[in-house]
Amino acid sequence: MSTTTDRAADLQRRLERVRHRIAAAALGRTEPELIVVTKYFPASDVALLAGLGVRDVGENKAQEAEAKAAELAGSDLRWHFIGQLQTNKAKSVVRYASAVHSVDRPGLVAALGKAMAAENRRRTEAGEPERAPVDCYLQLDLRAGEDLEPGRGGARPADMLELAAAVSADPGLSLAGLMAVAPLGGDPAEAFGRLQELSADLTARYPQAAGISAGMSQDLEAAVAHGATHLRIGSDVLGPRPAVG
Numbered sequence: 001m002s003t004t005t006d007r008a009a010d011l012q013r014r015l016e017r018v019r020h021r022i023a024a025a026a027l028g029r030t031e032p033e034l035i036v037v038t039k040y041f042p043a044s045d046v047a048l049l050a051g052l053g054v055r056d057v058g059e060n061k062a063q064e065a066e067a068k069a070a071e072l073a074g075s076d077l078r079w080h081f082i083g084q085l086q087t088n089k090a091k092s093v094v095r096y097a098s099a100v101h102s103v104d105r106p107g108l109v110a111a112l113g114k115a116m117a118a119e120n121r122r123r124t125e126a127g128e129p130e131r132a133p134v135d136c137y138l139q140l141d142l143r144a145g146e147d148l149e150p151g152r153g154g155a156r157p158a159d160m161l162e163l164a165a166a167v168s169a170d171p172g173l174s175l176a177g178l179m180a181v182a183p184l185g186g187d188p189a190e191a192f193g194r195l196q197e198l199s200a201d202l203t204a205r206y207p208q209a210a211g212i213s214a215g216m217s218q219d220l221e222a223a224v225a226h227g228a229t230h231l232r233i234g235s236d237v238l239g240p241r242p243a244v245g
């Protein structure tokens with residue numbers, strides 16, 4: 001019991017520190033939304049975070065996310081799926097996720113659209129209301145260079161508008177904006193500056209798609225400086241990730 005209390009105090013302290021960093025970085029601008037990335041940590045931690053006022057949580061593995069969302073069903077948490085997603089997991093993700101931040105290829109857009117249609121049929125047959133469209137962030141690969149192998153860290157910026165068109169044409173999906181991870185070893189400010197320019201290109205055609213999901217524990221200040229609307233923070237709130245066994 002006292003370990004639960006200790007853990008709650010630990011999470012509260014870390015959460016407050018991160019919230020202060022965000023406020024300081026935003027300097028009076030609109031503060032971005034904080035998504036607390038709870039991957040590898042137990043559902044009990046997510047429940048403690050909910051008790052501390054966290055509403056948005058991020059997960060990057062379909063199986064783990066599904067299990068935690070099921071365990072915490074009935075809470076008013078919003079689940080953000082932020083990891084690489086296989087098309088055969090789309091069906092389970094649309095059951096609980098309000099947003100997918102890793103939309104990176106046409107095949108995944110099609111799978112999510114199909115899964116949404118099936119999910120809403122299922123709900124209608126069960127006498128439940130349809131769910132809101134899934135917020136889709138297009139994940140872009142910000143590494144420089146022309147001949148990157150596709151499919152690992154997001155779509156090529158050159159393919160952004162084609163992906164955007166596919167998302168916006170699907171009634172089950174809502175084009176929310178862009179997402180990126182700063183490339184390893186590069187300058188995050190440079191990467192997020194590029195992302196902000198790409199966001200301007202996107203919103204010129206899709207004004208509603210103004211979301212920018214960028215910034216992790218190490219680089220949240222650079223992301224805020226470049227217009228991030230959503231930060232995905234894991235270790236600075238939860239502590240070092242437990243070793244994966």
Ligand SMILES: *Cc1c(COP(=O)(O)O)cnc(C)c1O
Pocket residue numbers: 037039060082083181215216217218232233234235236
């Ligand atoms: C794990 C993860 C994060 C959070 O990273 P931290 O360094 O723990 O803050 C953010 N975005 C994605 C895509 C992740 O996989």
